[in-house]
Amino acid sequence: MLELKNISFCTSEKNILNDLNYTFERGKTYSVLGNNGVGKSTLAKIIMGLNGYYKNHKGEIILNNEDITDLKIDERARKGITMAWQEPARFKGMSVIDYLKLGNKNQLTMNDMIKYLNLVGLNEKYLNRNVDKTLSGGERKRIELASIVILKPEIVILDEPDSGIDMMSNSMIDSILKELKNNNSTVITITHREEISLLSDKAILLCNGMIRNEGTPEYIGNIYKKLCDFCTNINEPAEKIEVKKVAN
Numbered sequence: 687m688l689e690l691k692n693i694s695f696c697t698s699e700k701n702i703l704n705d706l707n708y709t710f711e712r713g714k715t716y717s718v719l720g721n722n723g724v725g726k727s728t729l730a731k732i733i734m735g736l737n738g739y740y741k742n743h744k745g746e747i748i749l750n751n752e753d754i755t756d757l758k759i760d761e762r763a764r765k766g767i768t769m770a771w772q773e774p775a776r777f778k779g780m781s782v783i784d785y786l787k788l789g790n791k792n793q794l795t796m797n798d799m800i801k802y803l804n805l806v807g808l809n810e811k812y813l814n815r816n817v818d819k820t821l822s823g824g825e826r827k828r829i830e831l832a833s834i835v836i837l838k839p840e841i842v843i844l845d846e847p848d849s850g851i852d853m854m855s856n857s858m859i860d861s862i863l864k865e866l867k868n869n870n871s872t873v874i875t876i877t878h879r880e881e882i883s884l885l886s887d888k889a890i891l892l893c894n895g896m897i898r899n900e901g902t903p904e905y906i907g908n909i910y911k912k913l914c915d916f917c918t919n920i921n922e923p924a925e926k927i928e929v930k931k932v933a934n
């Protein structure tokens with residue numbers, strides 16, 4: 687269980703997150719939905735404990751009743767918090783096999799690796815490729831998603847899992863989420879696409895650094911369509927936005 691308590695983050699210019707409170711339950715899938723610039727990635731960086739974020743926010747982060755607010759990114763990683771970045775990293779000289787084995791050195795068979803590559807829409811020919819610039823961004827992203835499934839993380843944040851991936855269908859993302867859920871991972875998917883948010887158990891709508899609404903993905907998707915598609919208040923100070931206009 688991951689609890690966010692009174693999380694705020696501001697730069698010298700503006701408040702990016704405003705007093706966020708939320709509890710993510712173990713083994714459930716969540717979507718964080720919101721327009722560009724509402725604070726989705728900032729929230730992810732704070733949960734991950736990135737430099738420049740983990741000491742500079744207000745509020746507490748509690749993982750399974752343990753306060754991890756002061757832990758750095760590597761210490762949080764050891765506790766099972768991980769993330770698939772919008773822009774996946776390159777690892778010069780590292781083969782896909784070695785990269786996938788980083789998550790599970792001892793028990794991972796070749797057949798397993800092929801199964802997880804297939805899950806993300808790649809075939810076994812990729813095993814001997816290197817995770818470097820010779821792979822396209824979309825291919826690296828798929829391989830990163832496969833590695834995360836293999837890792838069986840406690841908490842995983844998927845930042846725009848479909849961005850830059852032409853052929854990744856919603857059903858493929860759904861299969862990845864189901865595989866993570868089967869492993870009892872808590873999944874937080876950041877997206878601004880309603881179709882993607884519909885694949886989660888629960889959804890949160892962020893607006894100007896605040897949780898605007900939470901509920902079923904269908905309910906949140908509806909509000910998102912009504913309010914956010916035509917929003918002209920993006921990046922306005924919070925107090926200028928009337929946030930409670932739409933009823934159930």
Ligand SMILES: Nc1ncnc2c1ncn2[C@@H]1O[C@H](COP(=O)(O)OP(=O)(O)OP(=O)(O)O)[C@@H](O)[C@H]1O
Pocket residue numbers: 697702720721722723724725726727728729878921
């Ligand atoms: N270090 C920073 N310094 C100044 N402003 C920042 C910083 N980090 C983020 N911002 C601003 O805070 C706001 C929220 O940024 P964030 O990246 O969290 O948004 P987002 O919801 O993930 O957007 P997108 O959907 O475009 O990725 C944006 O207006 C951004 O320009």
